Every structure is written in structure tokens, then in C-alpha cells.
Amino acid sequence: MSDPDLKIASVTTTIIDVPLIRPHKFATTTAEAQPILLVAVTTEGGVTGYGEGVVPGGPWWGGESVETMQQIVDRYIGPYIIGRGVDEISGVMVDIERIVANARFAKAAVDVAMHDAWGRALGVPVASLLGGAFRTGVDVRWALGAAPLEEIVEEVTHKREQRLNYSFKLKMGALDPVVDTERVVKIVEAFGGEVGFSIDVNARWDRFTALRHVPQLVDGGVELIEQPTPADQLDVLAEINRRVAAPVMADESVQTPHDAYEVAKLGAADVVALKTTKCGGLQRSKQVVAVAKAAGLRCHGATSIEGPIGTAASIHFACAEPGIDYGTELFGPQLFAVELLQKPLDYSEGQVHLPEGPGLGVELDMDVVKKYARS
Structure with a gap:
């Protein structure tokens, strides 16, 4: 039984639209602001924890949006968990599966808010609730936009000089594949092998296109290939993985434990992009x-372009989970044009710190x- 002070008294939601420092290009859309569903879980003891419902660029990625998440939390999950303890997270999340199918981004917001409230009530960090922090920072890869070569070079140089980021990701999939591949290879060549680059196609290429262009990218110096083909075509992803020397990372293909099992069974990827969202x-x-990890795969701490709440949750997870052993891309707040925290997260020396x-x-x-909340 939970301490009465740990029981949930209210669950409230707010949508905010946070402007970005520059447009962020995905394979199918361009974001100039990031919508965030802020979920607040308040206990009978007066402690409030926060979580974020965030999808990368809108419902194109997984079918959820901040609007659908708000309805799910306000009408279904929130009322259902009133009276439950924030220290009952495992049981609560199992029970939620019985009333709401899928909707993982919405569920993540509630899960994180409960962890935050529980940690605050006990006076301990979330990392301690997850087994304890074994490190205090993780490497952060920065995602670049679809800007001209000169602007990309300037942005990479600035990030390196400021010691904010030392490795970088290039988004692909929005342009003609031939043009896109030539663009990326020129960017990689501009740094003469001194900078590590990965690419992310957001599952937009078919088998023929991927088999033609992924080897060209690897030959051009790209060090990591992220989700070139559709999420459900694991056989194609496995074929690509067998043909190239660079590691292949599965993102859209892995959202559940069973997904990770299938990827490992087929040899479809070497690395899993782990998004807590x-x-x-x-x-x-x-x-x-x-x-x-049981299957021998590496895990990368990936992002849905979360704000500082969601990013902080992923930092706690990565610092408490030895299985996150292939770096991270927890750069979300670095992309925001405004600061949402009283004290910003610490990005320095190529890492973000716990x-x-x-x-x-x-x-x-x-x-x-x-100021940025929707009316």
C-alpha cells in the first residue's frame, strides 16, 4: 500500500508551442516550433511531478500528436490513475495497457511525471529510482538541418569550437536520393575525416534506393546508417546491414521489447535507437x-526533440542504464529558442550532464x- 501522501490527487495537461532556433528538417516535414504536452501529476502530499508528451515533428512519425495525447491523458489515463500511488508505477503502467492501446508517447508523459513526483516526494533523483547513476554525463550528437554546405560547415565548426558537440547527424529522405547522397558526401568530405557523421533517412527509402545509395554513403565516410527503410520491412533492413561495413541503427522499427527481439533475430541492425518517448x-x-542487450545489440539514447523535462528524464535513464552504450542525441533543448527552465541543462565538453x-x-x-501555452 502506498503512503497516503503519495497518492495521485490530480493530473492536468497544458500544450505549449516552443519556437526553434532554426527550422528542423525531417524527411516529410519541417518544424519551426516544437509542440509539447506538459503533464503535471500532483500528489495528496502536495508534490507535483512533470512529464512531456512529445513527438518528432508531428503525427507523421507514429500517429500521435500533442492534441491526441492530451485527449488520451485528460479523458482516459488521468481519471483512471487518480488515487493510485506515484510509487506504483509498474502496476499503473500495466493497468493503463488495459484501457488504452498503443499511445506510447502519451503514456511516456504520465510515466515520467510519476517518476518525477515520486523522486521529489522521497528527496531522491529519478536515476536512483532506476537503480542509481553510474555516470554523470553522456555524449551528445547534434542533428543538422538541410542547409547549404557553407552553413552546415559553419554550424559544425561553431559547435566544435564551443565544445558543445563533437559528432553530428544529417537528416535525409526529403530530397531526390541522388542529390541527397551527393550533398551528404560533400559535407563529410569537407571535414576530411576529422568529424563523425551519421545519417537518418526516417524510413523513407525503398529497397532499391537504399541498396543503391547506402553503400555510397558508407564509402563517402558516413559512420552510422539510421533507419533507411520502412519500419516493418526488417528483411530489407537486414539485407542492407549485411551489405555495408558501417553499423545500421533501427529507430522506427523498435518501439517495444518484441520489436527489439525481432530486429536481433533477423540481424536487421547493430544498434537500437532508444527513445523513452x-x-x-x-x-x-x-x-x-x-x-x-541480451541479444548483443548496442543502444543509443535517441530523442523525439523533447523539451528539458523529457530530456532530463532521458538523461537520468541513460546515466542509470549501462545498456545505453552507443552515445546519445539528447540535444532537444539546444534546438529551442527560449529557455523553459529556471536553470538550464548543462551542455559542455560534448556531453549533457545529469x-x-x-x-x-x-x-x-x-x-x-x-507565455507559450495555447489558450
Whole structure:
């Protein structure tokens, strides 16, 4: 039985639209602002924890949006968990599966908010609830836009000089594949092998296109190939993985523990992009990592372009989970044009560092939140 002070008294949601420092190009859309569903879970003891419902660029990625997530939380999940303890996360998340299918991004927001509230109530960081932090920072790869070569070179040079990021990801899939491949190879060549680059096609190429252009990218110096083909075509992804020397990373293909099992069974990838959002929260993320590691796969701490709350949750997860052993791309707040926290997350020396303090260890600037909240 939970301590009465740990029982959930209310669950509220707010949608905010956060402007970005520059347009962020995905394979099918371009984002100039990031919508975030902010979920607040308040206990009978007066402690409030926060989580974020965030999808990368809108419903094109997995079918959810901040609007659908808000309806799911407000009408179904929120009322259902009132009276449950924030220290009952495992049981609560299992029970939620019975009333809401899929909707993993919405569930992740609730999962993180409960972890934050529980940690705050106990006076311990979320990492401690996940087994304890064994490191205090993780490497962060920066994602570049679809800008001209000169602008990309300038952006990479600036990030390196400021010691913010030392490795970089290039988005592909929006342009003609021939043009796109030539563009990426020129960018990689511009740095003469001194900078590590990965590419992400967001599952937009078919088998023929991928088999033609992925080897060209690897020959051109790209060091990691992320999800070139559709999520459900694991046989094609496995064929690509067998043909190239560079590691292949599965993102859209892995959202559940069973997905990780299937990828490993078919040899479809060497690395799993682990997003705490797409997995449904921190509890489910641990299950996905466990399967991946048992099968010999590496795990990369990926992002849905979360704000500082979601990013802080992923930092706690990565710092407490040895299975996240292939770096991260937890750059979300670096892409925001405004600061949502009273004290920003610490990005330095190519890493993002674990926030100190109970719960997620971060405090929202509610004046800024109110400014960008939807009416």
C-alpha cells in the first residue's frame, strides 16, 4: 500500500508551442516550433511531478500528436490513475495497457511525471529510482538541418569550437536520393575525416534506393546508417546491414521489447535507437534495453526533440542504464529558442550532464511556460 501522501490527487495537461532556433528538417516535414504536452501529476502530499508528451515533428512519425495525447491523458489515463500511488508505477503502467492501446508517447508523459513526483516526494533523483547513476554525463550528437554546405560547415565548426558537440547527424529522405547522397558526401568530405557523421533517412527509402545509395554513403565516410527503410520491412533492413561495413541503427522499427527481439533475430541492425518517448516511458524503456542487450545489440539514447523535462528524464535513464552504450542525441533543448527552465541543462565538453536534485532535478520557469501555452 502506498503512503497516503503519495497518492495521485490530480493530473492536468497544458500544450505549449516552443519556437526553434532554426527550422528542423525531417524527411516529410519541417518544424519551426516544437509542440509539447506538459503533464503535471500532483500528489495528496502536495508534490507535483512533470512529464512531456512529445513527438518528432508531428503525427507523421507514429500517429500521435500533442492534441491526441492530451485527449488520451485528460479523458482516459488521468481519471483512471487518480488515487493510485506515484510509487506504483509498474502496476499503473500495466493497468493503463488495459484501457488504452498503443499511445506510447502519451503514456511516456504520465510515466515520467510519476517518476518525477515520486523522486521529489522521497528527496531522491529519478536515476536512483532506476537503480542509481553510474555516470554523470553522456555524449551528445547534434542533428543538422538541410542547409547549404557553407552553413552546415559553419554550424559544425561553431559547435566544435564551443565544445558543445563533437559528432553530428544529417537528416535525409526529403530530397531526390541522388542529390541527397551527393550533398551528404560533400559535407563529410569537407571535414576530411576529422568529424563523425551519421545519417537518418526516417524510413523513407525503398529497397532499391537504399541498396543503391547506402553503400555510397558508407564509402563517402558516413559512420552510422539510421533507419533507411520502412519500419516493418526488417528483411530489407537486414539485407542492407549485411551489405555495408558501417553499423545500421533501427529507430522506427523498435518501439517495444518484441520489436527489439525481432530486429536481433533477423540481424536487421547493430544498434537500437532508444527513445523513452516511443517506448512508453522509463519502465518500458528498461525492458527494451534488456532485450537488446541480451541479444548483443548496442543502444543509443535517441530523442523525439523533447523539451528539458523529457530530456532530463532521458538523461537520468541513460546515466542509470549501462545498456545505453552507443552515445546519445539528447540535444532537444539546444534546438529551442527560449529557455523553459529556471536553470538550464548543462551542455559542455560534448556531453549533457545529469541534473542534481530530487526528481528530475529541474525546475520549470512557469512564466515562460505560460507565455507559450495555447489558450
